Each structure stands twice: as structure tokens, then as C-alpha cells.
Amino acid sequence: MRVMGIDPGLTRCGVGIVDGRPGAPGAMVAVGVVRTDPEAPLADRLLALDDGLRAFLEEHEPEAVAVERVFSQHNVASVIGTAQASGIALLAGARLGLPTATYTPSEVKSAVCGSGTADKRQVTSMVTRILRLKEAPKPADAADALAIAICHLWRGGVKARIAAAVDRAAFKNESAR
Template sequence: MRVLGVDPGLTRCGVGVVEGAPGRPLRMLGVGVVRTPAEDEVPRRLLAIEDGLERWLDEHRPDLVAIERVFAQHNVSTVMGTAQASAVAMLCATRRGLPVVLHTPSEVKAAVTGSGRADKAQVTTMVTRLLRLAEPPKPADAADALALAICHIWRGSADGRIAAALANRTTPTTKASKEYRP
């Protein structure tokens, strides 16, 4: 399964593509940031984000897009831009018929570090380790996008395995789940 993770933002929209499957090592296919200039007007910035994400989707052809769920309680000054950037990401994916899954920041942190309250540095460390990267991905938005994709591969695969197990009671699920949980 190939997942595009998106950490939405108007100034920096983190993107990361990870391929993975139950019991097999994760592989990073790409990571980056779609940036838009703060001096541009919001409609133009949203269009630039759309263009940027379309290019990532064209190049990597993911099976699914995982986006960070935005909460209204976040920093009020940035939440509107974050909500708008996430809308663009949802639209780009859905228009192509790709499933979209939203994960909360604490789900993502728990998936890659084991703790829903891990800090940014811890997430970056674990992303670097899990993907066997020579250097930590920068900026934090790019690392977060990879963490989102990893989170989905692990969570989504578990759900898929449960569904498969229910459909075919002979599938061994317990061993596989231990192999690739962090």
C-alpha cells in the first residue's frame, strides 16, 4: 500500500509518500513541502497548494491520502489556513477517487512513538529510524507527513487484516500484527 501523507498548512504543507505492507519494512518514496508565499492572497495560495499536491499525486500515484485532522481548538491565527489547505488536499484526492483518511495528531504520535503526547523531536527521530533514513527529514512538517503515512499503513493495515480475518477465518492474524507494530 502506497500512502501520501499530508500535514496541511498554508505556508508549509508537508507531504510524504510511504509504501508498506503487513510484516514488511516501510519504504519512503518521497518527502517534501509545498510552500506558498505569505504575501500572496489566500485564493492564490490555495491554487498553488492544489498545483503542488496534484504534482505529488501524479508522480507517486498513491492508493490513499492520509491527512492530519484539524481541530478548531488549535492556534486561532493559523487554524483557518490549515483548515483551508486540508480542504484542498481532500478535494485533490477525492476528485481522483482516492480514499481520504484523517488521523489526529495524537493518533499519529502514538503510532510512531508509542505515546500520543510525544514531542516533535521524538516523532522526527522515530520517522528517521522507521524509514531507515540517513538524515532526519526537515522541516518538521515533512516529518509529520511521513508519520501520517506510516500511521495509516499500520492502522489501516490492521483494520484491513481484521476485515480479511472476518471474511476468511483461517487467516493467521496475530503473528503478523506483532511483526510490524512499532
């Protein structure tokens, strides 16, 4: 399965695309950052973000999109921009009919590092190891995006298979009546 992980941000939005399956290391397909001009009008920045994400989607054709869920911070202005970027990221995947999922930062850290309280350095180190990269992806937004994609591969794929099995069982029970 190919997953596009997105670390949403209005100025820097990390994008990481990984091929893999649950329980396997996976392989990095692409990594990058979509940047917008902080001086530009908000609508232009959101459009630039959408254009940049669409270019990654069209070039790499992922089967799913995973986005880091926005969490409350002390800086309300930062949270609002991140939430707007998150909405654009989810819309970009949904527009193409791709399944989308969100994960909290602690879910991503736990999936990749084994601890929901891991720091950025630990996440980057584990992403580098898991994907067998020669050097750490930079900037941190890019490494985080790869971590989000890995989290979805390892957790989201399993969740989807469980949900499908439950649906099949429900259908069989309904058919048997």
C-alpha cells in the same frame, strides 16, 4: 501499499510518500513541502497548494491519502488556514478517486512513537528509524507527513481489512437468508 501523508498547512504543507504494509518498516518514496506565499491572496495560495499536491499525486501515484486532522488551537487564524489546507488535501485525493483518511496528531504520535504525547523531536527520530533513513527529514512538516503516511499504513490498512471482512460477512449472511 503506497500512501501519501499530508501535514496540512497554508504556508508550508508537508508531503511524505511511503510504500509498506502493516507490521513492516516501510520505505520512503518521496518527501517534500509545498510552500505558498503568505502575501498572496488566499485563493491563489489554495490553488498553489492544490497544484503542488496534484504534482506529487501524479508523479508518485499513491493508493491512498492520509491527512492530519485539524485540531483546535488557541490561534483561530492558524486553525482556519490549516483547515482550508486540509480541505484542499482531502479534495486532491478524492478528485483522483483515492481513499482518504484523517488522523489526529495523537493518533499519529501513538502509531509511530507508542505515545500520543510524543514531541516533534521524538516523531522525527522514530520516522528516521522506521524508514531506515540516513538523516532526519527536514523540515518538521515533512517528517510529520511521513509519520502520517506510516500511521495510515499501520492503522488504516488494518481498519480497511476489518471493514472489508465485516462487509463480506454481512453479504454472506444476507445471501444465506
